[in-house]
Amino acid sequence: xxxxxxxxxxxxxxxxxxxxxxxxxxxxxxxxxxxxxxxxxxxxxxxxxxxxxxxxxxxxxxxxxxxxxxxxxxxxxxxxxxxxxxxxxxxxxxxxxxxxxxxxxxxxxxxxxxxxxxxxxxxxxxxxxxxxxxxxxxxxxxxxxxxxxxxxxxxxxxxxxxxxxxxxxxxxxxxxxxxxxxxxxxxxxxxxxxxxxxxxxxxxxxxxxxxxxxxxxxxxxxxxxxxxxxxxxxxxxxxxxxxxxxxxxxxxxxxxxxxxxxxxxxxxxxxxxxxxxxxxxxxxxxxxxxxxxxxxxxxxxxxxxxxxxxxxxxxxxxxxxxxxxxxxxxxxxxxxxxxxxxxxxxxxxxxxxxxxxxxxxxxxxxxxxxxxxxxxxxxxxxxxxxxxxxxxxxxxxxxxxxxxxxxxxxxxxxxxxxxxxxxxxxxxxxxxxxxxxxxxxxxxxxxxx
Amino acid sequence: xxxxxxxxxxxxxxxxxxxxxxxxxxxxxxxxxxxxxxxxxxxxxxxxxxxxxxxxxxxxxxxxxxxxxxxxxxxxxxxxxxxxxxxxxxxxxxxxxxxxxxxxxxxxxxxxxxxxxxxxxxxxxxxxxxxxxxxxxxxxxxxxxxxxxxxxxxxxxxxxxxxxxxxxxxxxxxxxxxxxxxxxxxxxxxxxxxxxxxxxxxxxxxxxxxxxxxxxxxxxxxxxxxxxxxxxxxxxxxxxxxxxxxxxxxxxxxxxxxxxxxxxxxxxxxxxxxxxxxxxxxxxxxxxxxxxxxxxxxxxxxxxxxxxxxxxxxxxxxxxxxxxxxxxxxxxxxxxxxxxxxxxxxxxxxxx
Numbered sequence: 001x002x003x004x005x006x007x008x009x010x011x012x013x014x015x016x017x018x019x020x021x022x023x024x025x026x027x028x029x030x031x032x033x034x035x036x037x038x039x040x041x042x043x044x045x046x047x048x049x050x051x052x053x054x055x056x057x058x059x060x061x062x063x064x065x066x067x068x069x070x071x072x073x074x075x076x077x078x079x080x081x082x083x084x085x086x087x088x089x090x091x092x093x094x095x096x097x098x099x100x101x102x103x104x105x106x107x108x109x110x111x112x113x114x115x116x117x118x119x120x121x122x123x124x125x126x127x128x129x130x131x132x133x134x135x136x137x138x139x140x141x142x143x144x145x146x147x148x149x150x151x152x153x154x155x156x157x158x159x160x161x162x163x164x165x166x167x168x169x170x171x172x173x174x175x176x177x178x179x180x181x182x183x184x185x186x187x188x189x190x191x192x193x194x195x196x197x198x199x200x201x202x203x204x205x206x207x208x209x210x211x212x213x214x215x216x217x218x219x220x221x222x223x224x225x226x227x228x229x230x231x232x233x234x235x236x237x238x239x240x241x242x243x244x245x246x247x248x249x250x251x252x253x254x255x256x257x258x259x260x261x262x263x264x265x266x267x268x269x270x271x272x273x274x275x276x277x278x279x280x281x282x283x284x285x286x287x288x289x290x291x292x293x294x295x296x297x298x299x300x301x302x303x304x305x306x307x308x309x310x311x312x313x314x315x316x317x318x319x320x321x322x323x324x325x326x327x328x329x330x331x332x333x334x335x336x337x338x339x340x341x342x343x344x345x346x347x348x349x350x351x352x353x354x355x356x357x358x359x360x361x362x363x364x365x366x367x368x369x370x371x372x373x374x375x376x377x378x379x380x381x382x383x384x385x386x387x388x389x390x391x392x393x394x395x396x397x398x399x400x401x402x403x404x405x406x407x408x409x410x411x412x413x414x415x416x417x418x419x420x421x422x423x424x425x426x427x428x429x430x431x432x433x434x435x436x437x438x439x440x441x442x443x444x445x446x447x448x449x
Numbered sequence: 450x451x452x453x454x455x456x457x458x459x460x461x462x463x464x465x466x467x468x469x470x471x472x473x474x475x476x477x478x479x480x481x482x483x484x485x486x487x488x489x490x491x492x493x494x495x496x497x498x499x500x501x502x503x504x505x506x507x508x509x510x511x512x513x514x515x516x517x518x519x520x521x522x523x524x525x526x527x528x529x530x531x532x533x534x535x536x537x538x539x540x541x542x543x544x545x546x547x548x549x550x551x552x553x554x555x556x557x558x559x560x561x562x563x564x565x566x567x568x569x570x571x572x573x574x575x576x577x578x579x580x581x582x583x584x585x586x587x588x589x590x591x592x593x594x595x596x597x598x599x600x601x602x603x604x605x606x607x608x609x610x611x612x613x614x615x616x617x618x619x620x621x622x623x624x625x626x627x628x629x630x631x632x633x634x635x636x637x638x639x640x641x642x643x644x645x646x647x648x649x650x651x652x653x654x655x656x657x658x659x660x661x662x663x664x665x666x667x668x669x670x671x672x673x674x675x676x677x678x679x680x681x682x683x684x685x686x687x688x689x690x691x692x693x694x695x696x697x698x699x700x701x702x703x704x705x706x707x708x709x710x711x712x713x714x715x716x717x718x719x720x721x722x723x724x725x726x727x728x729x730x731x732x733x734x735x736x737x738x739x740x741x742x743x744x745x746x747x748x749x750x751x752x753x754x755x756x757x758x759x760x761x762x763x764x765x766x767x768x769x770x771x772x773x774x775x776x777x778x779x780x781x782x783x784x785x786x787x788x789x790x791x792x793x794x795x796x797x798x799x800x801x
Contacts, residue, residue: 142549156718
C-alpha cells in the first residue's frame with residue numbers, strides 16, 4: 001500500500017503515530033536515518049531485480065549485504081510502531097488471525113501490519129525474496145519468520161544457535177562454534193541459490209570491516225555513558241541502536257555515529273566538568289526490552305531525577321567487536337559473538353556481568369523488565385535480583401509489563417512501585433554516604449569519572 | 450538400578466546413553482494435581498505451567514536421582530537449565546544440545562554433543578560406556594518401541610480408552626526399561642483381547658503440545674473422541690521410528706534423532722505437517738484436535754499455519770489453547786460442539 005493510500009484509508013492511525021512520534025525527542029538526524037531506511041525499503045521492494053531479505057536479531061546480516069540483498073529487519077518496524085503508539089490494533093488483528101494473546105507482541109505487530117498491508121513505517125514489511133532467522137534470542141523469532149516465509153512461499157534458512165547454559169566449558173563452546181561456522185557456510189550456499197550469484201569473499205570482508213567500524217564507534221559512545229551526566233539515556237539509545245542493528249547503510253551509520261562521537265568528545269573532553277551538565281540524581285540500569293509505547297514512563301523517571309544510563313539490550317546488538325583479518329577468523333569470531341552475546345548470557349555469567357556493569361556505570365538502582373511476551377529474556381530475573389541485591393546492595397525492581405503491548409501496562413500500579421523504588425534508592429544512597437563519612441568505603445561503585 | 454531423571458520438552462533426550470551408563474532413565478513429567486509454588490519462587494507465572502510443574506517435581510524429588518539431564522527442546526529447556534542448576538543441589542547436571550535441524554552440519558554437531566555427554570557421564574560416575582553397552586541399549590529400546598507401535602496400532606480397532614494409551618506412553622518413559630518389556634507384552638495381550646472401538650466414538654488425530662496427564666485424555670473420551678493417531682512426544686514421536694541397529698551405535702542415535710516425527714521447533718518446516726497428513730491418510734479419518742498448552746509458544750505459533758494447512762485439505766480441525774488443569778468442563782462443552790459439527794457434516798463416525 002502506498003503511503004498516500006495508507007493515510008487516506010487510515011487517517012486516525014496516521015495522526016496518532018505522528019503525534020506520538022513527535023513526543024519521542026529523537027534527534028532529527030536520527031529520525032532522518034529511519035526515514036531513509038523506510039524509503040529505501042519501499043523503493044527496493046518495487047525495484048525490478050533488487051532482492052530483499054528478512055533477518056532477525058542475532059543473524060549475521062552482513063551475508064545478505066555481500067549478495068546485494070537489502071536487509072529487512074521487521075523487529076525494527078515493530079519497535080517503531082511501538083514508539084508511534086499504534087501497536088494495539090495490530091496485535092488484536094494478529095490475535096484475530098489465531099495468534100495467542102500470550103505470544104510475542106513484536107511478532108503480532110508485524111504479522112498484523114503485514115496482513116493489513118501497512119507500509120513499513122507502520123509495522124508492515126514487504127514480502128522478501130528470502131527469510132533468514134535465528135533461534136539465538138528466542139524460538140519465537142525463528143517461528144515468526146518461518147510462518148511468514150511459509151505464508152508467502154519464500155525460501156527460509158534457520159541458523160540453529162546452540163544455547164549457552166551455565167557451566168559450559170571450552171570444549172563445549174568449541175563444538176558450538178564449529179556448528180555455527182558450518183551453518184554460515186550453508187547460509188552462503190542458500191543465498192547463492194536465492195540470488196544466482198557466487199559468494200565474493202573479498203566483498204564480504206569489506207562489509208565486515210565496515211560493520212566492525214560501525215560497532216566500534218557505537219560502542220565508544222557507551223564509554224561516555226559512564227560519565228556524569230550520561231550523554232544519552234535509554235529513551236534515545238533504544239532508537240540510536242538501529243543504524244548499526246539494521247545494517248541497511250553501513251557508511252551512513254558510521255558517519256552518523258562518528259558525528260555523534262565528535263560532538264560528545266568535544267563536550268566531555270574539552271569543557272570543564274562543571275559545564276557538561278547536571279549529573280543524574282539516580283543512575284539506573286535496565287534489563288530487558290524497553291516499553292516502546294510508553295515514553296511517559298521514562299519521563300516519569302526523569303521527573304524523579306532517575307535516568308537509565310545503561311542497558312544490555314541496546315549494547316548487545318553491536319556484535320562485531322573484534323577486528324579480524326581473514327575470512328576463517330571472521331567466521332569464527334562471528335560464531336563466538338553470536339553465541340556468547342551478553343543479552344543471552346547464562347545465569348552464571350550474567351550475574352558477574354551485571355555486577356561489573358553496575359560498577360562501570362555507577363548504577364544506583366536496577367530495573368528488570370519481566371516481559372510478558374518475552375519469556376526467554378525474563379528467565380532468571382528472580383535469581384538475578386536476589387544475587388545483585390546481595391552482592392552489590394542496590395535496590396532492584398522487577399516490572400511486569402510488555403515491550404510492545406500497551407494492554408500489559410498498568411500505570412497506577414507501576415507508578416506506585418516506581419515511587420517506592422526511588423525512595424529505596426534514595427535511602428540506600430544516604431546509608432552509603434553515612435558509611436563513607438564514618439570511614440568505610442560505603443561504595444561498590446567508582447566515584448565520578 | 451538408580452534413576453537418572455531428564456527434563457525434555459519433546460522427545461529429544463538420548464535415553465539409550467543413560468541406559469548404557471547403567472541407569473534407569475526417567476522423564477520428569479510434573480504433577481498436575483500439585484501446586485507449583487516451589488518453582489514459582491524462581492519462574493514467573495507466565496512461563497509454561499508444565500515446566501514449572503517439572504521444576505517443582507525436581508525440587509522435591511531430586512534427592513532420589515543419580516543425575517539430571519536436559520535436552521534442548523524449546524526456550525524453556527535451555528533457559529530453565531540455569532535456574533534448575535542454581536537451586537537443585539547435590540545432583541550432577543548434564544546438558545545435551547539437540548539441534549533443531551537434521552542436515553549434515555546438525556548431524557556432525559549432534560554426534561559431538563553425544564560424545565561429550567558420554568564423556569561427562571564416564572567422568573562423573575567413573576564408568577566406561579562402550580559400543581557394546583550402547584548397542585544393547587539400542588536393542589532394548591527398539592524392542593520397547595516395537596511393542597508400543599503394536600499397542601498403538603490397536604487404538605483404531607479395539608476399545609482402548611485414551612487414558613490407557615497415555616498411561617502406556619508415560620510408563621514407557623518412567624519405568625526401568627528392563628521391567629518395561631514384560632509389562633508391555635502383558636498389556637498387548639490385554640488390549641488384543643478387548644472388544645472393538647465402541648460405537649459412537651469419533652476417531653481423531655491429536656496434535657500440538659504434549660499431553661502429560663490422563664485427565665485430559667479422559668476428557669476427550671467423555672466428549673466422544675478416540676485418539677487413534679497423534680504426533681506427541683508422549684506418543685507416536687517416541688516410538689514411530691526405529692534406531693538403526695547395525696554399525697556405529699553413536700551414528701545410529703544421530704540418524705534416529707533426524708528421523709523421528711518432527712516437532713514444531715524443527716526444520717525442515719514441513720516435516721511436522723507431512724507426518725500429520727500421512728497419519729490422517731493412512732488411518733482414514735477426518736477429524737483433528739489441535740491444541741497448545743498456555744504459554745507454549747512454538748506450538749501456538751505453528752498452529753496458525755498448520756491448522757490452516759490441514760483444513761485446506763478438507764479435514765475437520767478444532768484448535769484451542771488449554772490450561773494446565775486436570776478438570777476443564779468448558780473445554781468439554783467445546784469438544785462436544787466440535788463432535789456435533791463433525792456429525793452434521795457427515796464425518797466418519799465409527800460404527801454409527
